[in-house]
Amino acid sequence: ILNVEQSPQSLHVQEGDSTNFTCSFPSSNFYALHWYRWETAKSPEALFVMTLNGDEKKKGRISATLNTKEGYSYLYIKGSQPEDSATYLCAFSNNAGNMLTFGGGTRLMVKP
Amino acid sequence: KAGVTQTPRYLIKTRGQQVTLSCSPISGHRSVSWYQQTPGQGLQFLFEYFSETQRNKGNFPGRFSGRQFSNSRSEMNVSTLELGDSALYLCASSLSTIRTHGYTFGSGTRLTVV
Numbered sequence: 772i773l774n775v776e777q778s779p780q781s782l783h784v785q786e787g788d789s790t791n792f793t794c795s796f797p798s799s800n801f802y803a804l805h806w807y808r809w810e811t812a813k814s815p816e817a818l819f820v821m822t823l824n825g826d827e828k829k830k831g832r833i834s835a836t837l838n839t840k841e842g843y844s845y846l847y848i849k850g851s852q853p854e855d856s857a858t859y860l861c862a863f864s865n866n867a868g869n870m871l872t873f874g875g876g877t878r879l880m881v882k883p
Numbered sequence: 884k885a886g887v888t889q890t891p892r893y894l895i896k897t898r899g900q901q902v903t904l905s906c907s908p909i910s911g912h913r914s915v916s917w918y919q920q921t922p923g924q925g926l927q928f929l930f931e932y933f934s935e936t937q938r939n940k941g942n943f944p945g946r947f948s949g950r951q952f953s954n955s956r957s958e959m960n961v962s963t964l965e966l967g968d969s970a971l972y973l974c975a976s977s978l979s980t981i982r983t984h985g986y987t988f989g990s991g992t993r994l995t996v997v
Contacts (some may be wrong), residue, residue: 807985807986816884820984869933871928873925874925
């Protein structure tokens with residue numbers, strides 16, 4: 772059984788704050804690490820797919836880093852906005868199959 | 884470009900009944916995966932179909948099954964429904980591999996078993 776852990780479970784920040792959350796995954800047999808954003812009443816949306824140790828990806832104010840040797844990834848949001856409020860999911864793959872093991876998510880709430 | 888379409892959006896069924904959920908992937912996507920989301924368990928992988936063949940399967944009982952048609956549309960079926968099957972069922976389509984762009988998810992079917 773693969774264990775993917777995310778912390779914290781939830782986070783309340785003020786508009787303009789920068790924040791980050793963690794995803795821990797098995798460090799053996801790494802294939803890919805995904806990040807998704809899931810807004811209430813919408814579908815999960817892919818943010819990043821990371822495959823190489825040391826990968827850094829950026830999309831606007833959101834960025835992510837990957838350490839496959841120690842089994843963790845960080846997601847950073849710079850200058851949080853109310854529209855960033857969502858659940859952020861990470862998901863791990865240990866093989867070439869199209870199947871992911873998801874973490875429990877970090878629920879971010881940004882207050883105006 | 885049309886997204887991933889799941890029907891129906893909501894469904895209420897009685898214990899012991901069976902149910903069929905449908906998913907139409909993005910045009911050109913040949914892989915369709917299904918996930919179950921419950922409050923206690925999060926998103927769990929059910930199975931993946933590619934070119935009408937089940938390519939991967941998660942740890943769910945045989946009551947959960949699926950299929951894929953030649954146009955890549957997929958259905959999943961749950962027989963002998965139990966209360967614990969109440970969940971949001973998400974369909975996700977992708978190219979052959981999700982290693983480049985990840986999944987595109989549908990809006991889900993909310994199944995309630997009473």
